[in-house]
Amino acid sequence: MILVRRQKEAELRILEEETARRIEEAIRKKVEESLNSEEIKLEIQRRIEEGHKKLLDEVAAQLEKEKEAALIEARQKAEQERKEREELDKMLEENQRRVEEAQRREALEQQQKELERCLELERIQKEKEEAMRRKKMWEEEEKANQMKLLGKNKSRPKLSFAIGLKSDSTKIDLNN
Template identity: 70%
Template sequence: MVLSVALHIKPLLILYCLYRRRSRSISPRRHRKSPSPVPRRHKRQKSRSTSLSPVAKSPSIGPTERKIVTVKTKIEDEEQKKRRQQEAELKLVEEETANRVEEAIKKRVQERLNSDDIKLEIHKRLEEGRKQVLIDVAAQLEKEKEAAIIEARRKEEEAQKEKEELERLVQENRRRVEEAQRREALEQQRREEERYRELEELQRQKEEALLRKKQEEEEERAKQQKVLGKNKSRPKLSFAIGSK
């Protein structure tokens, strides 16, 4: 679009450059400007006074020569005045031309912008830009979607690892508890068996004590019976008091 407008504006710019070049070639050569117009005018007046003073003082110059010099000086002043006026007019013409060219360029640009071709071109570029924006947005959304899927997959894998680690810890803890319970059960069984053996030993000791006591009682009874048996076989003695 900008290229098309530039192609239509280029002839106007060429015309303007040619006009400026022609106006510069037509304008007379400008004298070197003094720092300010007042000193130049004062200098001119001074030079005029110095140039006229010898004429006025010289007795050899007649009225005709003096008149010629005066006319010549006047003509030079008129020429300089005309030259300055022409320069000022040329400057005004250049400025006016520049303003007109600028206005023409603006008008031409505005006309081109308001034309159907440019409107269609602008609409086409806007539509292309809108489509490109949609494509870019869709691509960005797709990238964000892929990133979200990757992130979700990563979190899921991380959660799975944490779950597996938790299950492993639970299994390990359960195994330790079961191992502790098994050791406790074995220890309890060992203590019960030891207690049972102690009870059996006490029962055996009691039975042995009762058996020894029974044997001792039987032996003691047998001794008593033996003693009693000897007493029965001994003759009886009778004592008679006063038989003589």
């Protein structure tokens, strides 16, 4: 009994495998026939073409997006460069203005120093002239005093001295 049962199970299994193999073979033949049919070939070709067209459209759209993004980026970069150039120009103008202002201040300071130097030289010159004038006046006063002392220009009365000799009285003039 067990043996018969096992034999029936083995036959059943073999039958199932044979059936599965035949079904599989039939499906394979049916698929092959379908694939070889003109209608299926046309459908496959149509789907391939649609897929190819869709892929090309997607690539074109992606390229357009990338192109637009590149244009936007280029515009932004150009705008940024323009702003940086303007800022640089402003900085250069400001630096030039500061340099000119510093040069103007320095020139004014130099001019002020030169003016002060000129005024100092004028003051020293006046002091020298005043000292020379005082010296000249002093020298003239000294000369006048010497003249008085020596009796020149009749600034002092003549004094005469007589030495008593018995003969002609001889006078000695001290003024000459």
